[in-house]
Amino acid sequence: MPRNAPRDARGDLPRRSGATTARRGGSGGGRGGGKRRRSILGRLVYAGMLVGLWAVIGVAGLVAYHASQLPPIDQLAVPKRPPNIAILASDGSLLANRGETGGRVVSIKELPPYLPRAFVAIEDRRFYGHWGVDPLGIARAVAQNITRRGVSQGGSTLTQQLAKNLFLTPERSASRKIQEAILALWLEHKYSKDEILELYLNRVYFGAGAYGVEAAAQRYFGKPAKSVTLAEAAMLGGLVQAPSRLAPNRNLPAAQARAAQVLAAMQELGFASPQDTKLALAQPARPAGSRGGGSANYVADLVMDVLDDFVGKFETDIVVQTTVDPALQATAEKALTDTLNANGARYNVGQGALVSMRPDGAIRALIGGRDYAQSQFNRATTAKRQPGSSFKPFVYLAAVERGATPETVRDDAPIRIGNWQPENYSHRYEGPVTLRTALALSLNTVAVRLGQEVGAKAVVQTAQRLGISSPLQANGSIALGTSEVTPLEMVGAYSSFANGGNAVIPYVVASVKGVDGKPLYKRGEAGLGRVVDPNAVGMMNAMMHEVFVIGTAKKGDIPGWELAGKTGTSQDFRDAWFIGYSGSLVTGVWLGNDDGEPTKKASGGNLPVDIWKSYMSVALKGQTPVPLPGLNRWRRAPETTASVASGGGPGGLLGALLGEPQPAAAPPPRPVQPRQPSRQGGDDRNFFEKLFGL
Structure with a gap:
């Protein structure tokens, strides 16, 4: 185009020919198409980045929102684990764990x-x-x-x-x-x-x-x-x-x-x-069977019941050392369950309890029922049942403290108190008998007479002094054990006879420590002191020793050991008891039904004695025999013992028992001559006259 070519009104050069324009237009169209394709890809990338960014923002917002529902980070802390209470046996082995977690950290x-x-x-x-x-x-x-x-x-x-x-x-x-x-x-x-x-x-x-x-x-x-x-x-x-x-x-x-x-x-x-x-x-x-069948849980429950008495609030794990011997615990459970499995149905006995303690009150074994998995109710510590004749030692002790002796004589004869006329189980009466024989053979009329002589209130006070804390009714029937008590109370009270006359409070907790070993509690050695005169203890031990020699627990005797105790059977055979002891161990057994249904003549002298002997034979095995306090001074002469066992004298009755088996007979030796009681209810003869029945 010429340099001086005319321009249009806008000063632009005039357009070229159509062919040229078409070519340029075609070429320009190709370049315009490439730009559009690049724009679509860029847009996709841009859109992807944008979506990703919004997704990140959305996730961040979502996280931020949910984070805002949590405590501030600077306030976050791992919550404390609920404390565990490890309950150990006397040898340091684990009996049970208590607490929300079930185990220590x-x-x-x-x-x-x-x-x-x-x-x-x-x-x-x-x-x-x-x-x-x-x-x-x-x-x-x-x-x-x-x-x-x-x-x-x-x-x-x-x-x-x-x-x-x-x-x-x-x-x-x-x-x-x-x-x-x-x-x-x-x-x-x-x-x-x-x-x-x-x-x-x-x-x-x-x-x-x-x-x-x-x-x-x-x-x-x-x-x-x-x-x-x-x-x-x-x-x-x-x-x-x-x-x-x-x-x-x-x-x-x-x-x-x-x-x-x-x-x-x-x-x-x-x-x-x-x-x-x-x-x-x-x-x-493979899972292990529950040690002791779970009976250690009765001990653990008792520990938890009393733990607040020894330690205050705690926020970390603690270790409680108990007095329980795991071997004795297992032996006690086996003795109870084996006997009930073999004979429970025959006697219609559904439940049982066993308490065993040292004479100072330290619990060595405690079985609260036949099967903890089936029933967690602790019959050893909580169930209150009529003790029957096992309550009579408190009556006799009250009489002894007022002048009576094992050779004091009382009439085994009908007695009436108002409209109540207690009888012996056999409906037989033997006439004058010594207290030694009357207690050994569990004569009801003699116990009631003694209760009347000393007064029901004195009987109640005597039992309470030895550790019975359940409410007791001060009436004539208290002599036959009609007020309800727990097995733990009874065994604790009998411990005073085994230890020479000191009162005890049964205990299971020996010490409590933190996980760091810091002592939180340790039981002291101080006891409650003497509550029975040593001479009276000796007489009681001598009389209850006869229960193993001629009386209702004769089959429970363990050779080589001085033993004493008392059987008990409540009315209609609803409860069967036996509490017996050596100088080193006191053990009580209760059997019955939770609903109070009568048993089929289960008495203190049959199943409870069987369980007691099964347990005590193992518990005392290998130990050096410990003498019973004061027994030798008041022990019956051998020929006298044989005479009473034979039935040849007035103390030799074989039937007036309250639901308890008759003692076996022996060849009759020289009979013992009874002596009439003094006006004071005591015996003023010297020791040798008493000993030989003169």
């Missing part, structure tokens, strides 16, 4: 290495590699759950599980999962991996009321967590997935199958050698 250092590794292997194999939340673990769990067409694995890490246990409710929701992840991140920031794992092992639930691995090991295997085997560790590790379904005491096959999966995972990760794994699979773990 353990450190990871005291556990065998394979125990915590079992949980890592099956629950969170990348535990030491992630930072609280494991995306790979979640992806793997989702993939496996899809391919297996069911929920077989969860994506929560151990840290997330701990966060849920510590801070959140069991609710399953997206909100809870977000909060769980937030808290897991905080835990990972706050604590080391081993600290997190230790917290987890002490907080996770294992079923059956067991929180923490120590409680679970004790609950299922009867041993501390530090002593579990590899097979047991694998079973515990697999248990947390579904404690109710996999509990070995409920579903052992399922628990063992799950443990096998844990062992396979441990071997795969190098946590267990092939040889150890093979052995554990060949000898799978």
Whole structure:
């Protein structure tokens, strides 16, 4: 175009020819199309970035919202674990755990290495590699759950599980999962991996009321967590997935199958050698039976009832040392349950209790019922029942303290008090008899006469002085044991005879310590002091010794030991008692039915004596015999003993018993001549005259 070519009104050059314009237009159209394609791709990238940004903002907002529902981070703290009360036997072995957790806190250092590794292997194999939340673990769990067409694995890490246990409710929701992840991140920031794992092992639930691995090991295997085997560790590790379904005491096959999966995972990760794994699979773990059949729980319940008397409020684990001997506890339970299993139905006896203590009141064994799993009611400490003739020693002691002696004579003859006319079980009467014989053979009329002589109020006061705390009715029938008492009270009161006349308060707690070993309580040596004169104790021991020689507990005698005691049977055979003692151990047995239904002639002289002897024969075995205080001074001469046992003298009756078996007869030697009682109800002859019945 010429340089001076005309321009249009806007000063622009005129357009070219149509062909040229078309070409340019075609070429320009191609360039315009490329720009449009680049714009669409850019827009997609831009849109993707924008969506991603909004997604991040949305997630951040969602996290921020759920985080705002939690306490401020600077105020977060791991909540204190409820304190555990470890109740130990006298030898330091564990009797039971009490408290909300069921076991003490353990450190990871005291556990065998394979125990915590079992949980890592099956629950969170990348535990030491992630930072609280494991995306790979979640992806793997989702993939496996899809391919297996069911929920077989969860994506929560151990840290997330701990966060849920510590801070959140069991609710399953997206909100809870977000909060769980937030808290897991905080835990990972706050604590080391081993600290997190230790917290987890002490907080996770294992079923059956067991929180923490120590409680679970004790609950299922009867041993501390530090002593579990590899097979047991694998079973515990697999248990947390579904404690109710996999509990070995409920579903052992399922628990063992799950443990096998844990062992396979441990071997795969190098946590267990092939040889150890093979052995554990060949000898799978099995739950241990309850030690003592669970009767130690009666002891634990008693400890919890009295613990507040010794320690105040505590926020950390404590250890209570008791006076109970675990071997004697097991022996006592076996004696009671074996006898009831063999003869309970025959005698219509459904329940029983046994209390055994040292003469100073230290409880060595306590059985509160036939089966703790079936009934937690503690009949040894709580059930109040009529003691029957086992109450008579308090009547006789009141008489002895007012001048009577074992050779004092009273009439065994009908007696009436108002409209009440007590009788001997056999409806027979033997006439004048010595108190020694009357108590040994449990004659009702003599006991009632003595009660009338000394007064019902004196009988009540005597029983209370020796430790009976239940309300007692001061009436004529008190002499036959019609006021209700507990077995623990009766055994405690009899202890005064075994220890020479000192009152005792039965006790089971010897000491209490914190987990750090700091003493919180220790029982002192001081007792309640003397409440019975030594001479009176000797006479009572001599009379109750005759119960084993000629009386209602003759079959309970243990050769080589000086023993004393008294049987008791309440009206209509509703209660059967026997309380007997040596110089080193006092033991009482009660049998009956919780609803008061009469037994089929179960009396103090049959089943209770059987249980007592079965237990005491083991309890005293190997010990040096301890003499009964004052017995030798007031012991009956051998020929006199034989005479009474034969039935040849006035003290030799074989039938006037209140529901109690007759003593066996022996060849009749020279009879004993009775002596009429003095006006004061005592005996003013010298010791040798008393001894030989002159």
